[in-house]
Amino acid sequence: MPDIRLESLRYVYSRGTPFEKVALNDVTLDIPAGQYVALLGHTGSGKSTLIQQLNGLLTPTAGRVLYDGEDIHRSKEALRDIRFRVGLVFQYPEYQLFEETVYKDIAFGPGNMRLPAAEIEERVRKSAHFAGVDESLFDASPLELSGGQKRRIAIAGVMAMKPDVLVLDEPIAGLDPAGCRSLLENIKRYHRSTGCTIVLVTHEMNVAATEAERLLVMRAGQIALDGTPQEVFSRPEELRSMGLDIPGAAALAQALRQRGVSLPESIYSPKYLAKTLLSRMGGVSC
Ligand SMILES: Nc1ncnc2c1ncn2[C@@H]1O[C@H](COP(=O)(O)OP(=O)(O)OP(=O)(O)O)[C@@H](O)[C@H]1O
Ligand SMILES: [Mg+2]
Numbered sequence: 287m288p289d290i291r292l293e294s295l296r297y298v299y300s301r302g303t304p305f306e307k308v309a310l311n312d313v314t315l316d317i318p319a320g321q322y323v324a325l326l327g328h329t330g331s332g333k334s335t336l337i338q339q340l341n342g343l344l345t346p347t348a349g350r351v352l353y354d355g356e357d358i359h360r361s362k363e364a365l366r367d368i369r370f371r372v373g374l375v376f377q378y379p380e381y382q383l384f385e386e387t388v389y390k391d392i393a394f395g396p397g398n399m400r401l402p403a404a405e406i407e408e409r410v411r412k413s414a415h416f417a418g419v420d421e422s423l424f425d426a427s428p429l430e431l432s433g434g435q436k437r438r439i440a441i442a443g444v445m446a447m448k449p450d451v452l453v454l455d456e457p458i459a460g461l462d463p464a465g466c467r468s469l470l471e472n473i474k475r476y477h478r479s480t481g482c483t484i485v486l487v488t489h490e491m492n493v494a495a496t497e498a499e500r501l502l503v504m505r506a507g508q509i510a511l512d513g514t515p516q517e518v519f520s521r522p523e524e525l526r527s528m529g530l531d532i533p534g535a536a537a538l539a540q541a542l543r544q545r546g547v548s549l550p551e552s553i554y555s556p557k558y559l560a561k562t563l564l565s566r567m568g569g570v571s572c
Contacts, residue, residue: 287319287450287481288353288371290340295349297335297507309335311507312349322477322484324494327504328529333487334377336504337453340485341372370399373449377456377487379433379440388431388439389424395447406446413445416472418465433460441469445476451483452476458493470497495519495533495554503528519554535559 297310309332317323325333338344339351342358342365351358358368373395376382385391392414396406414421417438423431428439437460444452452473458466474497477484488494494501494515501518503511505528511518518525522532522540532540532554539553547566553559 287483289319289355290317290451290483291315291350291352291355292336292339293350293352295336295339295351296347297332297339297344298347299335301347309507310339310346313507313509314349315502315509315512317483317485319483320481321500322474322498323486323500323502324498325485325487325502325504326489326491326494326530327510331504331528332507333504334455335507337374337455337485337487340451340453341374342368343374370395370447371449372451372453373444373447375437375441375444375452375454375457377459379436380429382440382443383428383436386427387425388419388428391428391439392419392442392446395443399447409446409448410442413442416445416476417442418468434462434465437461438465438469448480449482450480451485453485453487455487456489457486458488458490473497491519491531491533492535495536503530515554516552520551 292313292315295310295313296308299305299307299309313336325337327333335344339346342351345359353368356364358364383391385394389410392410393406396409411421419435419438419442423435428436431439437457441454441457454473458469461469470493473484476482486498499514501511501513501515502509503518503525510528511521511524519532519536522536525532535556535558536554539549539559543549549562553562
């Protein structure tokens with residue numbers, strides 16, 4: 287698993303035109319191998335642009351993207367290798383689906399890796415199961431399916447490559463609560479069993495709070511906050527000034543504190559809040 291370093295990264299869309307837009311502005315960031323990171327930020331803050339740097343889909347305007355100290359853009363071969371090792375699920379899965387059947391779409395990545403047919407088939411079935419794609423859909427055209435199903439197929443296609451670094455841009459958007467829970471559980475299980483790195487972009491503060499060990503909050507193309515969920519959610523005013531919410535449990539704890547209930551600043555998960563309140567009420571545990 288690689289250590290990732292973004293070094294003074296700058297990215298400008300439509301450079302030299304009247305539509306020029308600085309989307310990343312001098313971002314320096316280290317992501318150690320095996321970390322589970324959630325990337326947050328108001329719409330337009332640069333999240334999708336940043337993660338497209340992680341598999342070399344976008345080339346920096348300035349600065350470098352390093353894996354284990356080596357620039358991913360140093361050669362065509364290095365970039366090809368990175369595309370196999372870093373699985374990126376796009377924010378809009380339509381951009382990722384282009385084969386005539388669901389099966390072919392999921393099999394595309396491992397096929398490109400020139401794996402034996404039996405292994406490809408096994409990976410397609412396992413990753414379809416992982417992402418909640420029913421095998422009865424294998425012969426359907428991905429383009430005829432619902433938004434949620436398309437997203438699952440895109441996720442399955444990326445998982446079939448068994449990535450060392452899994453990058454997911456709003457993967458739970460459009461999924462129902464049960465589907466959302468089971469996908470997040472599967473991602474966590476994959477993280478634990480393989481030790482891979484995960485970068486999850488989400489607007490859901492509760493999801494970031496409960497899934498990730500580190501939160502990065504972007505504002506106007508820069509990393510504005512970087513810390514554990516506990517550290518980041520203990521700065522509600524800053525988050526609100528960036529147009530972001532704090533998780534429900536943190537907001538409730540804050541409201542209770544304002545009414546005189548003594549609670550630690552570090553509460554952000556419903557389970558921890560319930561446990562703390564119950565223990566205050568006489569040592570009941572949950
Ligand atoms: N293809 C493009 N051409 C020009 N500008 C772009 C392009 N893609 C994004 N931008 C601009 O770059 C900035 C960062 O966009 P980006 O999509 O990375 O933000 P984001 O944080 O992912 O937003 P969202 O939460 O809406 O997905 C925005 O101002 C956006 O308008
Ligand atoms: Mg985006």
